[in-house]
Amino acid sequence: MVRWLWKNYQYVLAFYFAIEEIDRDPHLLPNLTLGFQIYNASPNDCRTLRTVLMWLSGGDKVLPNYKCKRQHRPVATITGTSAAFSAEIGALLELYRTPQVTYGPFDPMLSDKDHFPSLYQMAPEDSSLARAMVSLLLHFGWTWVAIFISDDLKGEQFLQGLKAEMVRKDICVALTQRLPDTKTMYGSSDITFMTRIGISSANVHVLYGEVGSLITVDLAAEFFLTTGKVWIMAAKWDIVVYEMHHMLHSFHGSFSFSHHKGEIPGFRHFLKTVDPSQYPEDVYFSLLWLHLFYCSTAGSSCGKVGECLPNTSLESRPTDINIMTISDSSYFIYNAVYTVAHLHPLLKKIQFINSAGQHISLDNKGNQTAQYDIQNTVNFPAGLGLLVKVGEFVSGSPLHQGLAINEKVIEWPAGFTEIQAGVTALPSMRQLWPGPAQSTSWALYFMLEIPANRQLRQADHTFEAALDAEQCTLCSLHEFPNTQRSHCLPKVVAFLAYEESLGTALACAALGFSALTAGVLGVFVKHRDSAIVKANNRALSYVLLVSLAFCFLCSLLFIGRPNMATCILQQIAFGVGFTVAVSTVLAKTVTVVLAFKATGPGRRMRQLLVSGAPNFIIPICSLIQVVLCAIWLGTYPPFIDTDAHSEHGHIFIVCNKGSVTAFYCVLGYLGSLALGSFTVAFLARNLPDTFNEAKFLTFSTLLFCSVWVTFLPVYHSSKGKAMVAVEVFSILASSAGLLGCIFAPKCYIILIRPDKNSLQGPKNRNHKMHRHS
Structure with a gap:
């Protein structure tokens, strides 16, 4: 392999690191380990398809639709770096229903779901890149610009967007050059277009394209020195810089835009300590070691090459190969491995927070704001070839106002004279x-x-x-x-933890109320043949008590560090649990009404009461809520998110509800059900019920509705932990209201005043009052 490709080996190291990190995690894939196979991505179309067919066949020969060895069906294939490579094997992988996750730059061609229904791109769309570049041009007052783009659909779309932004800001285009594609370092390529640079009066060049096009420019720059020019480029430039050994490098002092990426915890330490002896089956790793240090690790089969010193590591690498600085593709590979590890049948639905604190979502719904790092290419001393971050651009703000640049650390090209004076404005x-x-x-x-x-x-x-x-x-x-x-x-990472006082208090309250509910259920089961238990259908009382215990316990899902499972279960358990409880209250209320209306013989109301018609209210109402929750999970389910601006110095890990519309549909349906229960109970409150069940049901539903009406404004005015605590408190308060108003009077009669626990007691009292009068 030639030197300029060794930087790409960081992709493999990022892959190894992610695999080992996942296998050490006891929660992500319990009792499972990830298996993998690594294949070299050849730039030759024929060899590419042959390699894929060999992999699918499971052997060393190409036997389509036949497996030579017993092996597990692959969960997914992670591919890159170019869109052309992913497209070439995409049609073949679709035949085998194998999902493909690409780590290369975003390409609109791969977003065509008619041709690639199982292909997912880790890189976000470059929808704001043109605005970011124009912001940089405006910052330095550059209004005469040349544009070099790849001759493909991706380049054409970017060109149209860039020109539209430039026209709006009175920036003129000196020339537009479409770049030929080069797939190999030694393939023939037309580089005569570089002659136009020398005669162009523009000293600022915008360069955008696929890897092959960038290789073309990089090769041409060795023969056509372009000093005194500033290049503004897209992210993939760090993998193709070839002739950095020149002191007057053509791209020294250029600017590169890449999507913002966080630091992966532990990855730099991994790169410092890793060596080929840990992966003896990886021949390329041994070759890299030999190329970098001219030695081999213990046990290597590299002939008479001397053995490396014990402290040899990638940290002491030659300066022309910067493996320690993570590239965009390595970052996307790390995220791709974690995405596949979630094992969701539809990868598009996966949403999670990676270890760098960044939200990952394959449908990009959670990433509405684009953030770019602006890096400066530094080649002094010669061969250094570093990308130094000098600024950021954040979309979502007016043009030229989302840009932040530190001009003091910028290295400018030799001979460049269009540097704007350092004007600092408030x-x-x-x-x-x-x-x-x-x-x-x-x-x-x-x-x-x-x-x-x-x-x-x-x-x-x-x-x-x-x-x-x-x-x-x-x-x-x-x-x-x-x-x-x-x-x-x-910033300090925070969430409503069990260890803090508020979390402990809410958790103890939830466990205490659930234990109390279980005790009430035990009392009712023990006295199941008494009059007060049999009144208004004791089976409904059992169902209500079980559902209330479940509601109390579901509040525990809101406490502790959120994960993907708890975020989904929080709202589903809350919605379904309370729906069962409220629909049971409605069924009990309807039972009271039917019992009063069925006093006459042969009436239809009596038939409804005897047939147990009120019991069907619970499954019907619950089924509607289950359907709403299923639609919620199928369209835009809850996911883990971060809140970095609610409190100064803190990042809160929270559960984003995903579809806010679905959340309010679930809550609205629950509220409508509670309001209906209250209305029926209120109209039946004066019926001559023996144990006054209708009045207790009225009080309970009134309290329930009051809690959740109060919840909405308080919830939306809260931030961070307080928002979670408000939701937990509302769950506990409404559940306790139903438990207390309905069952406290009955437990009082059962345990304290058993003399009233009969149908004869009230009749005897009425008879005595009548005789006394």
């Missing part, structure tokens, strides 16, 4: 705090050259200017500035 309040119009809030920390002690405050964030500050520092979503405004600190 951002508007809208720039500092985008406000409610933006779907995801973000915070920037600025230090400006303005008089001391001047402060700008918005919501719970403070932007303070320091005297003689010379550069801007950017804090990411998961960081906040310290009190001295000198550097960024990581």
Whole structure:
């Protein structure tokens, strides 16, 4: 392998790291380990299809539709780096119903579900990249620009969007050049287009394309030196830089836009400690080690090559191969492995928070705001080839106001003269705090050259200017500035835990009420033949008590660190459990009405009461709620999310309800059912019931409705842990209201006043009162 490809081996290391991390996790795949096979992605179409057929056959020969060895059916295939490669094998994988997860750049061609129904792209769509690049152009006042794009659908779509943004901001296009595609380092390619760069008056070039097109430009730059030009490029440039050994490298000082990615905990340590001896079956790893250090690890079969020193690691790599800095594709591979590990039958429905704190969703519904890192290519000294982060762009704010650049750390190309003077202007309040119009809030920390002690405050964030500050520092979503405004600190991850006092109190209350409900159920079972238990259908009383115990226990799902299972079960258990409870109350109320109406012989009401018609209310009403919940889970189910702006210095791990419409449909149906129960109970409150059941049902449903009517405004005005606590408290309060109002009077009669627990007691009292009068 040639040197410029060795950077790609980080993809394999990211894959190994994700596999081992998942296998160590006792919760994600309990009692299971992930098996895998790794194949080299060849740029030759014929070899690519042959390799896939060999893999599907399970042997060393191509035997379509036949497996040479017994092996498990693959859960999914992770592919990349180009869209062409994924498309080539996509048609074949579709025949075998094997999902394909790609880690390459987003390509609209692969989004065609008619041709690729089982293909999923980890990279988000570059819908805001054109705006981000235009923002950078405006920041430096560059209005005369040349554009180089790949000659394909992806390049054409980007070109149209970029030109539209440039026209709106009065930026002129000096020339537009479509790039030929090169698939190999040694294949023939037309590079004469580079001659147009020398005669162009534009000193700023925008470069966008697939990997093959970028290789073409990289090869051409070795023969056509383009010093004095600034290149603005897309993310994949870090895998194709070839001639970085030149002091006057054509792309030194260029800018690269890549999707924002967090630091994967433990990955850098893994790269420092990993060596080929841990993966003896991986020949390429041994070759990489030999290429980097001219030695081999213990037990290697590399002939007479000397053995490496014990402290040899990738951290001491040559500077021309930067394996320690994670690339976009490695980050997407890490997320792809975790996506497949969730084993959802429809990968599009998977949503989770990765270890870097970023929300991952294959349908992009949870990622409405695009965030790009802006990196500067540095090649001094020669061969360094580093990408240094110099800024960020966040979409969702007005153009040119979502950009933050630290000009002091930028390395400029040799001979470049169009550098705008460092003008620092005070951002508007809208720039500092985008406000409610933006779907995801973000915070920037600025230090400006303005008089001391001047402060700008918005919501719970403070932007303070320091005297003689010379550069801007950017804090990411998961960081906040310290009190001295000198550097960024990581935010504290928080959730409603069992260990804290509020979580402990709510958990104890839930367990206590559920135990109390179980005790009441025991009392009713023990006295099941007494008059007060048999009144109004004792089977309904049993069902109501069991459902109330379930409602109390379901509140425990809201406490503790959220995960995918608890997020889904929270709302489903809440909705179905309370529906059963409220529909049982409705059935008991209808029983009271039917019992009063059925006093005459031969009446239809008596037939309904004897046939047990009220009992059918529970399954019918519950089935409707189950259907609503099934639609919710099938369209946009709840998922794990983070809230980084509710409280300063904290990131709350929360359960996003997914479809807010579905949530309010479930809650609205439950409210309608409770309101109907209250109405029927209220109309029947004065019926001459022996044990006054109708009045107790009226009080219980009134309290239930009052709790949830109060819940809505309080819930929406709360943040972080308080929001979860409000929901838990509402569940406990409404359940306790039903338990207390309906069953407390009956338990009093059963346990304290057994003399009243008969049908004769009330009649005797009425007879004595009549005789006394």
